[in-house]
Amino acid sequence: MKQATINKILMYSLITVCAVWLIIPFTMAVLWSLVDPVEPWTADKLLPPVMSTYRWAYMWENSSLRPALFNSYVLAPSAAIVTLLLASPTAYALGRIQFPGREVAKLITLLPLVVPGFVTAIFFSSIIFQLGLHAWRFGAILFAHSVILMPYAIRIMTVSFEQVRQDHIDAARDLGATTIERWKVAYMPALKPGIMAALLIVFIQSIEEFAIAFIVGSPSFVTVPTLLFSTLGQDFVRPNAAVLALILIVPNVIMMLILERLLKSANPSLSSGKG
Amino acid sequence: MSTIDIDRLEMRFGNFTALKDISVSVKEGEFVTLLGPSGCGKTTLLKLISGFLKPTNGTIKIANEDVTLTPPEHRDTALCFQSYALFPHLTIKDNIEFGLKQKRVNGSERKQRLQDMAGQLALDAQLDKLPNQLSGGQQQRVALGRALIMRPGVILFDEPLSNLDAKLRDSVRVEIRRIQQENNLTAVYVTHDQSEALAMSDRVMVLNGGVIEQVAPPETLYNAPSTSFVADFIGGANIMNAEVTGETEPGVWALQTPIGEMVSKSDRTPAAKHIKVCWRPEAVKLVDSPVNSFTARVTERQFQGSYTDLFVDIGGNGYRLKTSDPGIYPGENINCSIEPSDLILLEAIQ
Incomplete structure (x- = not known):
């Protein structure tokens, strides 16, 4: 078989897989969210017989969607910023300071990711209750998210700190730059893509996080995922769940596209190391 | 245009002695090359002069002022890096002006000095470009301009030509020497290339295993080497x-x-x-x-x-x-x- 033929087959297989994995569930969610309650969408029909935005309006009016959106979209950016601030000193140490056991330390910071989220959540929330931090539920969840998502931020920022070139720092210093100026000219350009990536990943993880938000927050503090999971309970209404699922997904997709843009527009010479 | 006086300098890293008993004086406007094989301590000595390292023992004076413990940002030296170390996100103009901005030199003087420097280095057409849009030789000249615009008392070079191809190396070498002489700069130049050292220097300091083998003008070094190491290293x-x-x-x-x-x-x-x-x-x-x-x-x-x-x-x-x-x-x-x-x-x- 010719190379081109193989390429073509692989290409089409990939597109098929992508379609099955991404496009079909997404389309289904959109269709389900548009099902009008006057006539149900039964298995014998390819498309819903009557389509309307009734479910969207209904969820907006009759569920805790509004406070949930507010909570999620305040919580996630706060968690992203707090996590980044907490992770940066460790990342600096792991990325720029030579000390014995550095590689082991790098590995250990990643270990929390091995434990299933729910296990961490249950025991982490018990610590929060013991510390008496649950009184301010938003703060407790923010604290928990920051701690639990820190491995991602540390990992990303460590790599970024490693990419800062010592000769740039030295050159700035040799030309009389103060500590702040050295950060601006030598560190920040190399760290910027990492900072964006860390913020975004923590944002997405936090906005999708269910276990801690549920255990610590319920019933008074709702986020979009806790709301979504509660609609999956005994009064499960698929169209309503579809609305919530889409609300959860759409901003993430937009954020991913923004990140992609930012990373592409970042100075290519920084990643190639030339110049 | 400053003198450099190095007195009984010693540098140890743990148990390893990188430099031992280094005493040498560099005159105003003199071009001195530190020459030796890799690991001989020449870059360490350059880092000591520029202030990135603090010696274990001994003193360094620049223009008769003891700067042994002065950090690099407060020393009257400018270093040209082997890798050029140009800031990739800044334009050539901003790169060259960077040091002047740190020193808060006012705008009109900055502009004047930038024009002079760009003219001298034939970089007028490149000022708005980014470093990665320039050739290796041009980047080298920007690095040189960024150091020279500071009008330092001492200019230091860390193997500045090692990233250039052979042909370009010869022309940049002539250029560096011309600029050094025109500006009467005191220069210390690190290289492992003996022909570079012989061609450019007023005096060459041959280092081996952290000690000075010989300091002499190139002709003396060649015609009257004082040790077999120097005799063999220079010219065979x-x-x-x-x-x-x-x-x-x-x-x-x-x-x-x-x-x-x-x-x-x-x-x-x-x-x-x-x-x-x-x-x-x-x-x-x-x-x-x-x-x-x-x-x-x-x-x-x-x-x-x-x-x-x-x-x-x-x-x-x-x-x-x-x-x-x-x-x-x-x-x-x-x-x-x-x-x-x-x-x-x-x-x-x-």
Whole structure:
């Protein structure tokens, strides 16, 4: 078989897989969210017989969607910023300071990711209750998210700190730059893509996080995922769940596209190391 | 335009001694090269002068001011990095002006100095570009401009040409030397390339294993190396063990060597009875002479164009000759001689 033929087959297989994995569930969610309650969408029909935005309006009016959106979209950016601030000193140490056991330390910071989220959540929330931090539920969840998502931020920022070139720092210093100026000219350009990536990943993880938000927050503090999971309970209404699922997904997709843009527009010479 | 005075400098990293007992003075406007193989301590010495390292012992003075503990940002030195270290996100203009901005030099003077510098380095057309849009030679010039615009008392170079291709290297080398002389800059230049050192320097400091082997003008270094390391590192040499048998007349020493009895005419007094001596491959004359003559059998010949390399056997030992006569072939026996002043006395045999 010719190379081109193989390429073509692989290409089409990939597109098929992508379609099955991404496009079909997404389309289904959109269709389900548009099902009008006057006539149900039964298995014998390819498309819903009557389509309307009734479910969207209904969820907006009759569920805790509004406070949930507010909570999620305040919580996630706060968690992203707090996590980044907490992770940066460790990342600096792991990325720029030579000390014995550095590689082991790098590995250990990643270990929390091995434990299933729910296990961490249950025991982490018990610590929060013991510390008496649950009184301010938003703060407790923010604290928990920051701690639990820190491995991602540390990992990303460590790599970024490693990419800062010592000769740039030295050159700035040799030309009389103060500590702040050295950060601006030598560190920040190399760290910027990492900072964006860390913020975004923590944002997405936090906005999708269910276990801690549920255990610590319920019933008074709702986020979009806790709301979504509660609609999956005994009064499960698929169209309503579809609305919530889409609300959860759409901003993430937009954020991913923004990140992609930012990373592409970042100075290519920084990643190639030339110049 | 400052002087540099280094006194009994020592640098240790843990148990490793990188530099030992370094004392040297550099005059105003002088171009001094630190030359040596990798790991000899030349870059460490440069980092000590620029302030990125603090010595274990000893002092460094720049313009008669003790700067041993002064950090690099407060020293009147400017360093040209091997990697250029241009800030990739800043334009050429911003790169060159960076140091002036740190020093809060006002806008009109900054503009004036930038124009002068861009003119001098032929960078006028590149000022709005980013470093990665420039060729290696141009980037090198930007790095030079960024250092020179500070009008430093001392300019330091850390192997600035090692990332350029051979042809470009020659032209940039001429340019660096021209700018240094035009501005009467005191310069310290690190390299491992002996031809670079010989071609550019007022004086060369040869380092080996953290100690100074010799500090001398290039001509002296070549014609009168003081150690076998220098003799071999600069230009190549035939080094032999010799026993000093006496002084036949003032400044003329009789020697017993593996290629026979020889005499050396030298201002130096032999360091011991058993010393090393050397002669340059091109110092050999292919004629008989009453003194210092010997017969050599050619074992190998390499034609190089303007000269021919001959590998010869003299009494069972291998040596190297350079001759302008391309008509000598392996197997031939040739009569050779060396002028007594071309037989150089080196250090004592340990």
